[in-house]
Amino acid sequence: xxxxxxxxxxxxxxxAVKGTVFKWVDFEALSRLLVPNDEIGRIKYFxxxxxxxxxxxxxxxxxxxxxxxxxxxxxxxxxxGHFRSASKWRPLDDRNRSISDLLRPELQPHADADxxxxxxxxxxxxxxxxxxxxxxxxxxxxxxxxxxxLWDCFRDDECDKALVITNDSDLEDAIRKAVESGCSVGLxxxxxxxxxxxxxxxxxxxxxxxxxSVEKCQMPKTVFTEKGAQVHRPRAWDT
Numbered sequence: 001x002x003x004x005x006x007x008x009x010x011x012x013x014x015x016a017v018k019g020t021v022f023k024w025v026d027f028e029a030l031s032r033l034l035v036p037n038d039e040i041g042r043i044k045y046f047x048x049x050x051x052x053x054x055x056x057x058x059x060x061x062x063x064x065x066x067x068x069x070x071x072x073x074x075x076x077x078x079x080x081g082h083f084r085s086a087s088k089w090r091p092l093d094d095r096n097r098s099i100s101d102l103l104r105p106e107l108q109p110h111a112d113a114d115x116x117x118x119x120x121x122x123x124x125x126x127x128x129x130x131x132x133x134x135x136x137x138x139x140x141x142x143x144x145x146x147x148x149x150l151w152d153c154f155r156d157d158e159c160d161k162a163l164v165i166t167n168d169s170d171l172e173d174a175i176r177k178a179v180e181s182g183c184s185v186g187l188x189x190x191x192x193x194x195x196x197x198x199x200x201x202x203x204x205x206x207x208x209x210x211x212x213s214v215e216k217c218q219m220p221k222t223v224f225t226e227k228g229a230q231v232h233r234p235r236a237w238d239t
Contacts, residue, residue, distance in 0.1 A: 072225045167196050
């Protein structure tokens with residue numbers, strides 16, 4: 001029976017490739033590197049489409065190219081959640097910090113800004129100051145991954161071994177129940193910090209993730225879709 005691979009897209013991105021030139025990941029090659037002795041079944045990549053954060057933000061376009069390239073591989077399914085954006089009040093980390101440490105760009109002239117900030121703190125009636133911020137929250141990806149993992153593991157003809165690439169403790173119960181169903185569920189932590197203990201305790205096994213893996217597992221700069229269209233790696237990702 002083949003091994004299915006379940007990838008927490010944002011957990012992987014922020015843990016393994018953000019800030020590098022290795023975002024154009026070949027997830028089939030990565031899966032084979034992680035379990036070289038297994039047959040690879042389905043690879044399921046869970047993410048959400050990002051939205052423009054500011055005028056001219058290229059992130060949505062770059063992600064769209066990446067998703068098209070990933071989908072060009074018939075072994076990989078892309079499962080989308082969604083982003084929710086709202087304007088919310090949030091406390092400032094103003095303990096022993098000046099106004100210049102709280103805002104970018106800094107307010108000037110500095111002396112006037114410091115005086116106004118000191119006056120604001122003296123007048124407040126709660127222990128903290130607050131600012132209205134744009135709160136962007138990814139929704140649905142962890143739920144989608146959990147549901148798909150359980151669905152596949154409960155269907156005996158679909159999966160008896162799974163590999164989950166994440167360090168999100170929200171998936172603890174899903175992994176536990178998948179293991180209890182008789183499915184062997186391995187864990188790969190793409191984050192630089194230690195693997196979450198709650199996940200380690202419920203997984204069948206863990207495979208160490210090495211940062212060099214993504215460097216070895218890159219798609220060609222130009223990928224061809226099933227219909228022959230060309231998808232080029234964003235030039236901004238070359239540096």
